[in-house]
Structures are given as C-alpha cells and as structure tokens.
Amino acid sequence: MGTTAVTVPTRRRARPTRRLGGAGALGFGISTLWLSVIVLLPLAALVDRSLHDGLGEFWRDITARQAVAALRFTILISLAVTVINAVMGVLIAWVLVRDEFPGRRVVNALIDLPFALPTVVAGLTLLALYGDAVAYTKWAVLLALLFVTLPFVVRSVQPVLLALDREMEDAAASLGARPATVFRRIVLPNLTGAIVSGAALAFARAVGEFGSVVLISGNKPFDTQVTAVYAYKQVESDNATGAAAVSVTLLALSLGVLVALRVFERWATRHDR
Amino acid sequence: MTASRLALRFVALGYLAAILVVPVAFILYKTLEPGPAAVWRSITTPAAVHAFWLTIEVAAIAVPLTTLFGMVCALVLARTRVPGRSVLEALIDLPFAVSPVVIGLALFLLYGREGWLGPTLAEAGIQVIFSVPGIVLATVFVCLPFVVREVTPVLREVGDEAEQAATTLGASPWQTFRRITLPAVRWGLAYGVVLATARAIGEFGAVSVVSGKVSGETETLTLLVEKRFTNFDLAGAYAASGLLAAIALATLLAMTLINRKGAVA
Amino acid sequence: MRFRQLLCAVAVLAAVLAAGACGGASDESGGAQVAAASADGGRQTLSLVAFSTPEVVYDELIPAFRKTEDGAGVGFKTSYGASGEQSRAVEAGLNADIVHFSVEPDVTRLVKAGLIDESWKSGPSKGIGTNSVVSFIVRKGNPKDIRGWDDLLRPGVKVVTPNPFTSGAAKWNILGAYQHGGLSFVEKLIKEHVTVQPKSGREALQTFTGGEGDVLISYEYEYTLAARKGQDDVELVVPDDTFLIENPIAITKDAGPAAKAFLDYVLSPAGQQFFANWGYRPVSKEVFDRNRDKFATPSKITSIADLGGWEKVDKELFDPQTGSVARIEEEAGVSTGD
Numbered sequence: 001m002g003t004t005a006v007t008v009p010t011r012r013r014a015r016p017t018r019r020l021g022g023a024g025a026l027g028f029g030i031s032t033l034w035l036s037v038i039v040l041l042p043l044a045a046l047v048d049r050s051l052h053d054g055l056g057e058f059w060r061d062i063t064a065r066q067a068v069a070a071l072r073f074t075i076l077i078s079l080a081v082t083v084i085n086a087v088m089g090v091l092i093a094w095v096l097v098r099d100e101f102p103g104r105r106v107v108n109a110l111i112d113l114p115f116a117l118p119t120v121v122a123g124l125t126l127l128a129l130y131g132d133a134v135a136y137t138k139w140a141v142l143l144a145l146l147f148v149t150l151p152f153v154v155r156s157v158q159p160v161l162l163a164l165d166r167e168m169e170d171a172a173a174s175l176g177a178r179p180a181t182v183f184r185r186i187v188l189p190n191l192t193g194a195i196v197s198g199a200a201l202a203f204a205r206a207v208g209e210f211g212s213v214v215l216i217s218g219n220k221p222f223d224t225q226v227t228a229v230y231a232y233k234q235v236e237s238d239n240a241t242g243a244a245a246v247s248v249t250l251l252a253l254s255l256g257v258l259v260a261l262r263v264f265e266r267w268a269t270r271h272d273r
Numbered sequence: 274m275t276a277s278r279l280a281l282r283f284v285a286l287g288y289l290a291a292i293l294v295v296p297v298a299f300i301l302y303k304t305l306e307p308g309p310a311a312v313w314r315s316i317t318t319p320a321a322v323h324a325f326w327l328t329i330e331v332a333a334i335a336v337p338l339t340t341l342f343g344m345v346c347a348l349v350l351a352r353t354r355v356p357g358r359s360v361l362e363a364l365i366d367l368p369f370a371v372s373p374v375v376i377g378l379a380l381f382l383l384y385g386r387e388g389w390l391g392p393t394l395a396e397a398g399i400q401v402i403f404s405v406p407g408i409v410l411a412t413v414f415v416c417l418p419f420v421v422r423e424v425t426p427v428l429r430e431v432g433d434e435a436e437q438a439a440t441t442l443g444a445s446p447w448q449t450f451r452r453i454t455l456p457a458v459r460w461g462l463a464y465g466v467v468l469a470t471a472r473a474i475g476e477f478g479a480v481s482v483v484s485g486k487v488s489g490e491t492e493t494l495t496l497l498v499e500k501r502f503t504n505f506d507l508a509g510a511y512a513a514s515g516l517l518a519a520i521a522l523a524t525l526l527a528m529t530l531i532n533r534k535g536a537v538a
Numbered sequence: 539m540r541f542r543q544l545l546c547a548v549a550v551l552a553a554v555l556a557a558g559a560c561g562g563a564s565d566e567s568g569g570a571q572v573a574a575a576s577a578d579g580g581r582q583t584l585s586l587v588a589f590s591t592p593e594v595v596y597d598e599l600i601p602a603f604r605k606t607e608d609g610a611g612v613g614f615k616t617s618y619g620a621s622g623e624q625s626r627a628v629e630a631g632l633n634a635d636i637v638h639f640s641v642e643p644d645v646t647r648l649v650k651a652g653l654i655d656e657s658w659k660s661g662p663s664k665g666i667g668t669n670s671v672v673s674f675i676v677r678k679g680n681p682k683d684i685r686g687w688d689d690l691l692r693p694g695v696k697v698v699t700p701n702p703f704t705s706g707a708a709k710w711n712i713l714g715a716y717q718h719g720g721l722s723f724v725e726k727l728i729k730e731h732v733t734v735q736p737k738s739g740r741e742a743l744q745t746f747t748g749g750e751g752d753v754l755i756s757y758e759y760e761y762t763l764a765a766r767k768g769q770d771d772v773e774l775v776v777p778d779d780t781f782l783i784e785n786p787i788a789i790t791k792d793a794g795p796a797a798k799a800f801l802d803y804v805l806s807p808a809g810q811q812f813f814a815n816w817g818y819r820p821v822s823k824e825v826f827d828r829n830r831d832k833f834a835t836p837s838k839i840t841s842i843a844d845l846g847g848w849e850k851v852d853k854e855l856f857d858p859q860t861g862s863v864a865r866i867e868e869e870a871g872v873s874t875g876d
Contacts, residue, residue, distance in 0.1 A: 023446060024353030031346040031361060038413055039367055042379035045389050049382050065868065088288050095285040099278060107286070109525040113293060115468060117521055118475040118495040119373075121514045124502060125296040127748070128303070136734050136750065146292050159426075179277065201369055208372030211478045220735060228372040232737070235378060236622050236704040237858040238647075244382070247375040254370030262363050385630035395631070403632040485632045487585070487617040500618070503590055503740050505767035 043251065050244035061245035069222045070230040071249065077138065077226070078206035081145040086199045089153025090191065096154075097161045111155065114148050119211025122147050127216045135216060138224055144212040149202035156198030157191055164190055193268045200261040204254040297518060304515025307508050315512035323489050324497040325516070331405065331493065332473040335412040339469050343420025344462070348454075350421070351428035352436075362425075368417045373478020376414055380407065380483050403485030408493065411479035416469040423465030427458045471524040475517065582796045583613035587628055588638040589621035589707065589785070590740055592668065592813070594763065599804065599812040608799035620738050622706045628653065628790075635793035636800060638667050638785065640707035640739075642848045645786045658788040663805050667787030669819040671839060672714030674775040675746060675754040675761050682752045686777045687718040690753060691726055698751035700742040701735035702856060702863055708739060709856055711755040712863055714781040716855070717840040721862055728863075729870045747772060757783055758833070762817025776834035782841040 051058055061067065096108050114122070126143055127135060134140045164187065172182045210228040217224040227250050234243035304312060315321065349355060350362055368376075384401040385391045394401055401407050435457070439449045455462075477495040484491040492500070494517055501510035586596065596616065603609035617624065617632065621640035628634045629651045637654070639645055645665070648654045659665035676684050682695060690697055700708035715724045734750055736742040739757065746754035747769045761774040787804060789797040803809045810820040814829040826833075845851050855863045 024349060024355050027345050027349040028353065028355040028357070028361070031342065031349050032357075034342045035346075035361070035364055035417070038410070038417060039364070041389075042376070042383045042414070043367075043371070045382040046375065046379040048389075088285070091281060092285045092289065095282050099282055101282060107289065110289070110293060110297075112468065112471065112525055113297060113521060115471050115475070117297070118477040118498065118514075118517060120477045120495060120499050120502075121300065121517060122296065124498075124510065124514065125300050129296055129299050135748070136745075143292070147296065150292060179275075201366070204366075204370035208370060208375065210372055210374050214737060215741070228374045229737075231372070231378070232374050233701070233704050234858075235374075235626075236620075236706075236737075238626075239858055240378070240382070243374075243378055247372070247378060250372060250375060251370070255367065258366045258370060259363055262359065266359075381630055387630070391631065400631065402630065403627060485617055485627055486619050487615050487632075490615060500590075502744075503738075504593060505744075505763065505769065 046244050046251075047248055049241060050248045052241045052244070057241065058245050061242040062249050064242075066222065066225070067227070067230055067246055067249075070225045070227045070246075073138075073223075073225065074207050074227045074250075075253070077141055077145065078203050081142060081149055081206050082199050082203040085146060085149050085202055086153050086195055089150075089198060090157055090195060092154050093157040093161055097158060111151050114150050119148065119209070120215070123212035123215035126212065136220070136224065137217075140216040141213055141224055141226065144216055145206045145209055148209055148212060149206050152202040152205065153195060153198030156194040156201075160191055160194040161187075193265060196264055197261060200257050204257050207250060207254060300511065300514050300518050303511040304518075306511075311508065312512045312515065315509045316516050320488055320492065321494075321497060321513060321516075324492050324494045324513070327405070327408075327490075327492065328474055328494040331408050331412050332470055334409050335416055335473045336466060336469050338413055339416045340420050340462070340466055342417070343424055343465060343469075346421045347424035347428055347458075350425050352433060365418050365421050368415050371414075373415075373476075374482070376411060376479035377482025380411060380414075380479070384410075384483075402483050403487070404491060407483040407485075408480050408491060411483050412473045412476050415476050415479060416472050419469040419472060420462065420465035423461045423468070424458050427461035428454075431457045467524055467527050471521055474520055474524070582611075582794050583615060584635045584793070584796055584800060585615045585617070585633045586636050586638070586800075587617045587624050587632060587634040589624060589640040590618045590738075591640075591757070591760065591763070592638060592785075592816075592818075593618045594766075595812050595816050595818070598815075599809055602808070602812070603800060603803050606803065608796070609803065612796045612800070620705065620707075622704075625706075634790055635797040636787065636789050638787040638804075640785055641709060642784070642786050642842070643852055644706055645788050646848070648788075648790070653790050654788050655791055658786075661805075663821045665786050665788060666784045666821050667804060668785045668813050669821055670757045670759050670783040670785075670817075671776060671819070671836065672710055672781045672783060673756060673758040673761065674777065675743070675756050675764070675772050676752065676775055678771045678773050680773060680775065684753050684775055687715060687723070687779070690715075690731060690755075691723075695731055695753065696733045696751040697727065697731040697753055697755065698734055698736070698742050698746045699732055699755040700739050701737060701867075703858060703867070704737040705739055705742075707757075708742075709852075710757070710781060710783045712855070713840075713842070713845070713851070714755065714777075717781050717845075718777075718779055721866075724863065725866050728866050732870070758819070759817035766816075776836055778836050779838040779840075780836050782839045784842065 050061075092111070096104065096111075123144060126140070126147065130140070130143065134143060168186050169182050172186055173179070177185070207226075208228055209226070210232065213226055214229050214232070217226070217229070227246060231243045231246045231250070234240070234246060307315075316325075346361070346365065350358055371379075380402065382388050383390055384394065384407065386395065391402070399406070401410065435453050436449050439453050440446075444452070475495065476493075477499070480493055481496060481499070484493065484496060486492055486496055486500070488500075494513060498510050498513045498517065501507075501513060586600075588596065593616075600614050600616075604612060615633075617627075617634075619627075621644050624632075625637070625639055625644035625647050628637060629647055634653075637645065637648065642665075645654060645658065649656055649658065674684055674690075676682065682689070682692075684690065684695070689695065699711045702708040702712050712724060715727050734742075734745055736745050739760065742754060743756060743760050743764060745751070746756075747764060758774065758776060761772070764772055787801065789801055805821060807822060807825050810822050810825040811829075814820050814825060814832065817832070819833060820826045820829065842848055842851060853861070855861050858864050
C-alpha cells in the first residue's frame with residue numbers, strides 16, 4: 001500500500017471503573033441468565049434433538065443431496081445479496097450524510113422499514129408487484145433478501161461517516177486529489193470496519209430468511225429452495241431430527257460469521273487498545 | 274453541485290425506491306383501493322381488533338423486558354471488566370442470525386408437550402407454547418439484541434468521567450445511574466426501544482410456529498394477514514398489512530423525531 | 539425534561555393499550571355470531587382445531603349449531619391452519635376438543651400420542667367428516683383443453699401441485715395421478731410437468747390464480763371457494779377417473795359432552811348441507827343425493843381403502859427416505875435444476 005490507511009478511532013474505550021466490581025458481576029450474571037433462558041436454552045434443545053439419533057444420522061441428515069443443494073443456494077444467494085447491499089449501503093449512507101435534498105429525513109427514516117414490516121407482508125407485496133416476471137425464480141429470492149437486509153450496512157456506516165473528520169479529505173482535495181481518489185484512499189479505509197460489521201449481520205440475516213422467501217420462491221428443490229424452507233419441509237415430514245440437524249448447520253454458519261466479525265473487529269481496532 | 278453528486282443521489286434514491294419505497298407504497302395503495310369505509314370495516318372485525326390488541330400487548334411486555342436487559346447488559350459490556358464479556362457480546366447477536374423456523378422449532382423442543390421443560394411446566398399448570406407466553410418468548414428472542422447494540426457504543430463513547438466525578442462527590446450508584454448515565458444514553462436508548470418495538474410488532478415466522486393460531490386468542494396481526502391471504506380475502510389481508518405498515522411508519526416517525534444522535538447531520 | 543415527558547407519555551400509552559386487550563372471537567362472515575358465542579362461555583367451550591379450508595363453512599355452521607338445543611350456550615375457540623402443522627400442534631399441546639384434518643395420518647398421529655381414542659373410526663361415517671375428489675382447475679375457457687389425466691402429460695402443459703412433503707393434503711393429488719397410471723405416470727408428471735411446488739394446497743391455488751401454470755391439481759371444493767371469493771377466471775374440470783378425498787374428523791379423549799353433540803351435528807344432514815353449499819361432497823348419501831346436481835360424476839373413483847389404507851400407502855409412497863414419491867422428487871430435482 002502506498003499510503004497507510006488513516007483510521008479515525010470511532011470508539012474511545014472508557015477505562016472500566018473498578019467501583020462497579022460487585023454490581024458488575026451481578027449485572028453480568030443477570031445478563032447471562034437472561035440470555036441463557038431466552039436464547040441458549042432453546043438452542044440447546046435444538047442441538048440435542050439434532051443428535052437424537054446419533055452422529056451418523058446427523059451427518060446423513062446434513063449431507064442429504066437436497067440439504068446440500070439448499071445450503072449451497074442459500075450461501076451463494078446470501079453472499080450476492082450481501083455484496084450488493086454493502087455497495088449500495090455505502091452509497092446510500094454517503095448520500096444521506098453528505099448530501100442535502102428535500103425529504104432527506106424522511107428517506108432516512110424509511111431505511112429501517114424492513115425491520116418493522118413483517119416478512120409475510122414483504123413477500124406478499126413483492127409477489128404482487130413483480131409477479132410473473134420474477135416469481136418462483138432465483139431473482140425473486142434475491143429481491144426478497146435485498147429488501148430484508150437493506151438497513152444493515154447503511155445503519156452501521158452512517159455514524160462512522162458522520163464522525164469522520166473532514167480535514168483529511170479537504171487536505172487531500174486541496175493537494176489535487178480527485179473526489180474518487182479521496183474517497184478510495186481516505187474515506188473508505190475508515191469505513192471498512194463498519195462495512196464488514198453491517199455486511200456480516202446482513203449475511204447472517206439473509207441465510208435464515210423464511211417468511212418472505214417461502215411465498216415467492218417456489219421452493220423448487222435443487223433450484224430455488226433455501227435451507228430454512230428445507231428445514232421446514234423436514235418438520236412437516238415428521239423429521240424433527242433432520243430439521244434440527246439442518247438448523248444446527250445454519251446456526252453454525254451464522255455464528256461462525258458473527259464470531260469472525262468479532263475477531264476482525266478486535267484486530268481492526270488493535271491500535272486503539 | 275456536480276454531476277457526480279447528482280448521479281450518486283439518483284442511483285441511491287433509485288435503488289431505495291425500487292427495493293423499499295415502491296413495495297410499501299404499493300401496499301398502502303392496495304390497502305386503500307376498496308375505499309376507506311371498506312378498509313375500516315376490515316380492520317374492525319372482532320378478530321382484527323383482537324389481533325391488534327394482542328400484538329400491542331405482546332410488544333408491551335416484550336419491549337420493556339428487552340430494554341431492561343439491554344440496559345444492564347450494556348453497562349456490563351461498557352463499564353466493567355468482567356471476564357467473559359466478549360463471549361457475551363458475541364452471543365448477543367445470535368438472534369439476528371437465527372431463522373424464524375429454527376426459533377419456532379427450538380421453542381417447540383423446549384416447551385412443547387414432549388419437550389425439555391414442557392411436561393414440568395404443564396404440571397405446574399403453566400402453558401407456554403400455544404398461548405400468549407409462548408408468543409412473548411418468541412418475540413423477546415428476536416428483540417434481544419436491539420437495545421444493547423444501540424446503548425453500548427454510546428456508553429463507550431461517552432466515557433465514564435462524569436460518572437466517576439459523581440461518585441467521588443458522594444453520589445450512590447443508583448443516583449449516578451439515574452442522573453448521569455441514563456441522560457447520557459437516552460437517545461440511543463430511545464432508538465433501541467423504537468427498533469425493538471418495530472421488530473416485536475412485525476415478527477411473524479417464529480410466532481407462527483408457537484402461537485397455535487387460535488382466533489381471538491393467540492392470533493397476532495401478522496398471523497391475521499397470513500390467514501386472510503390464505504382465505505383469499507386479499508382486501509382484508511391488505512387492510513391488515515396496511516395497518517401494520519402504518520404502525521411501522523409511526524414507529525419510524527417517532528425515530529425521526531428522536532433524531533438519533535449521529536444518524537443524519 | 540422533554541425526554542422525560544416523552545417517556546412518561548409512552549409509558550402511560552403502553553399501559554392503557556395493554557389494559558385494553560380484550561377477548562374476541564373468530565373472524566369474517568360468521569364472525570359476529572361466533573364472537574357472541576365465545577363471549578358467552580356458557581355451559582362449555584369447545585376448541586376446534588382444523589385444517590384451513592373448512593373455515594368458511596364453520597363460520598356458518600357453528601352459529602347454526604348454537605341455535606340448536608344441544609348447542610345453546612356453547613362457546614367456541616377455533617384454530618385453522620395447514621393440516622400437518624395443526625396436527626403437530628395438538629400433539630405438542632394445543633388444546634383441542636374436536637379435530638378436523640385433511641388426511642388420516644394427521645389423526646393417527648394423535649391416536650399414537652394418546653390424545654384420541656382408537657375407536658374414533660367406528661362411527662357411522664367411519665371417522666370421515668367431509669369428502670371431495672381430486673380435480674383440475676384450469677383457466678377460464680379451458681384453453682389447453684384439459685379433460686383427463688393424460689392431458690396433463692401433453693407436451694408443454696405446466697402443472698401446479700403442492701409439495702407432498704410439506705402438504706400432507708397434497709398427497710391426495712399424487713394419489714389421483716397414481717390411480718390413473720401408476721408410478722410411471724406420477725414420475726412423468728413430476729419430472730416433466732410440475733413447475734412449482736408450493737408448500738400447501740391453498741398456496742398452490744393462489745400460485746395458480748396468480749398466473750402460474752396451465753392446470754392446478756386440487757380438491758374439487760377449492761374451486762367453489764375460489765369462485766365465491768372473486769377468482770372468476772378459472773373453471774373446474776373433474777376427470778373421469780379420480781381419487782376420493784376423505785377428511786377425517788374426531789373428538790379428543792378428554793373432550794366434554796358438547797363435543798360429541800357437535801360432531802353429531804356436523805355429520806347430520808343439516809350440518810352436511812353447509813359443507814355441500816361450499817362444494818364439499820357430503821358424507822351422508824341422503825344429503826349427497828339431494829345435492830346431486832352440484833357435483834360431477836366420474837365413472838371411476840378410487841379410495842384409499844382400495845390401495846390398502848393409509849399406513850401402507852404412506853410407507854410405500856410417501857416415506858421421506860424410502861418412499862417411491864420421495865425418490866421421484868429427488869430425481870426430479872436433478873433434471874429441473876441447473
């Protein structure tokens with residue numbers, strides 16, 4: 001790299017106060033308890049069920065041809081969606097933060113709509129809107145997933161962009177750098193962390209999406225069937241163990257992405273600590 | 274004002290329009306198509322009214338619980354040095370990553386009649402699954418990360434000097450929290466609460482599996498939309514969707530008013 | 539201060555809203571009357587858990603039942619959904635006094651779980667609540683001139699049928715094809731002509747009315763529903779040889795006396811007439827004869843008994859691992875995939 005990336009620390013890690021020692025432990029205990037009861041316990045039941053018939057059966061469940069095909073399709077389409085929404089996310093965040101136009105605040109508010117709209121409504125609408133052209137094809141799945149993952153990168157990039165010190169950019173510009181270069185060399189490196197963070201969440205969300213996809217994709221095995229729908233099929237076929245096995249795979253995938261994200265964040269902010 | 278700036282704006286807004294705005298505008302249009310009177314009738318049937326209140330009730334339970342947890346957890350993550358913090362932080366994001374089908378299945382396996390806890394709870398006379406508690410549990414699951422994720426960075430950024438000063442001056446932990454910490458994070462907190470509320474109201478997948486869909490009892494607004502759609506009552510489905518979209522927009526409006534610090538210049 | 543006021547306002551609002559949650563009842567057409575039924579409570583409350591299609595019928599039937607002597611004062615809670623899902627829900631603890639499902643295995647599941655007595659089939663209707671036949675729904679005017687099963691295999695004909703592994707009810711459709719031309723027919727149908735596999739019968743109907751495919755394999759009564767609900771660009775074709783669809787109905791072990799009374803009413807001429815009005819074939823011969831003009835008469839109707847019963851059929855054809863249809867579906871994926 002010709003120039004070292006200039007990173008503006010976006011978080012100042014406050015020196016933790018020792019005064020909260022006892023209360024801190026209590027708080028930690030409460031948090032962990034809540035998290036365990038609400039999230040971990042059900043997932044533990046799931047993992048347990050997936051191994052109900054032994055490891056051999058677990059392996060067979062997740063290597064069934066339809067399961068593998070579904071997983072491959074799910075991962076590929078989620079990656080595609082993540083990349084698209086990462087690029088568009090940065091663009092949208094840029095326009096929202098740096099540009100000014102009437103209705104900007106309204107547009108900004110709308111970004112979070114996919115969080116608020118039920119997936120069934122999203123699927124219904126996309127089906128009605130784009131109907132014949134894309135229904136029951138891979139494009140339909142793409143559209144649905146673009147909708148539900150839209151906010152992630154936008155929302156993670158916005159605060160960083162806002163906090164960015166413009167001096168660097170102005171300096172570069174005054175030295176003759178073109179806007180594109182300024183963006184590429186100065187702004188973008190500062191956004192990388194946020195982009196990756198948002199993208200990871202978007203990906204995790206996309207691989208698990210069910211409500212909007214199931215209506216619109218046609219769920220053709222080996223074609224447009226995503227893993228969540230395949231798991232659903234297993235449940236309906238009274239194969240809860242198989243469904244659990246496939247679900248555990250999905251879970252491991254998402255968890256893997258999130259953990260990788262945390263590791264990346266720690267690495268990226270290593271100079272701050 | 275350059276051509277490139279306009280181009281960027283055009284592309285960004287165009288994309289948003291295609292992916293986001295047009296579908297939502299379409300719902301609202303389809304909703305109002307039969308006329309306001311028909312829409313009103315559609316959303317005031319006994320089942321619709323009940324579904325509305327049930328949805329609100331579930332959110333009214335789930336969101337405060339999530340907020341409480343979120344606040345406590347954020348304090349732990351940003352203000353303490355308890356070992357295991359980072360594991361906690363990683364696990365917080367789990368609900369984002371779990372498919373609704375998986376959540377529903379997992380809750381089934383835990384609280385169902387043959388699940389881990391099901392029989393024990395049944396003996397105690399508690400019905401979790403197929404009743405409101407089950408719906409609340411599924412909703413709390415999906416809302417879990419929201420408040421934490423909004424408050425923690427704010428806490429970290431704000432720093433604890435003011436809090437330390439307060440303590441030095443003799444304030445009790447509770448006073449410090451109420452007078453210093455809370456006001457400092459209030460906008461992040463509000464934003465997290467609003468997000469969690471929107472999510473709670475819109476949850477469909479996991480609730481669909483655990484609710485039992487007893488009309489007039491465990492049918493939420495999102496389930497009602499699906500049912501009407503299934504029964505070819507498209508006008509009714511759109512009416513209920515429109516209601517949901519309206520609530521969603523109201524939530525977002527609240528967010529715009531709150532104007533989350535650092536979102537838009 | 540402004541924030542605190544906002545917070546207080548929100549808290550008050552939330553409290554008011556939460557307090558306002560009130561009981562309600564079933565939806566739409568019979569809604570008001572059934573609502574009164576529930577609020578009444580009265581002598582007893584019955585929980586009806588059924589598959590999704592008879593909802594429109596029960597919305598009319600239940601209020602009529604309440605007007606009878608046996609039904610006066612009986613409250614109702616109803617839950618409708620996909621047959622398999624509903625059955626599994628009851629197995630997992632969903633409260634039910636009467637269940638009405640799409641296929642027998644969904645009741646057998648509950649018998650095995652100890653929730654329904656083994657003698658549920660011993661009544662006069664042998665446990666069946668409603669009948670229908672496997673039929674075709676085509677575009678208005680029948681442009682592709684679909685008359686019988688063989689027409690489905692003509693080149694270029696696109697068929698919509700739900701997936702038999704997510705929709706227990708979809709099995710009826712496959713059996714319709716099976717009785718006509720055996721496994722080889724089913725194989726050709728699935729591999730070369732089925733374009734979309736929606737996850738339920740109702741979703742398949744919606745997919746079809748939404749414009750996909752040339753012909754939908756469906757229950758006869760689905761056509762009546764579609765027509766009544768304004769989908770007027772479709773028409774019904776009943777093939778000359780088809781399969782008898784039998785939807786089982788049963789009461790659970792710890793249901794109260796009103797449940798038996800309700801079941802009797804459903805099976806009575808009065809109750810069955812409600813179903814006939816919506817395109818279901820009545821179980822009672824007397825009512826069927828009275829409504830003869832509503833229904834086509836295929837010359838050959840095969841029933842599940844002719845094939846040896848559900849357990850045999852389920853195992854041979856529909857077992858997800860070893861069943862013939864599972865194999866066909868698996869192989870079909872290869873040829874239609876990329």
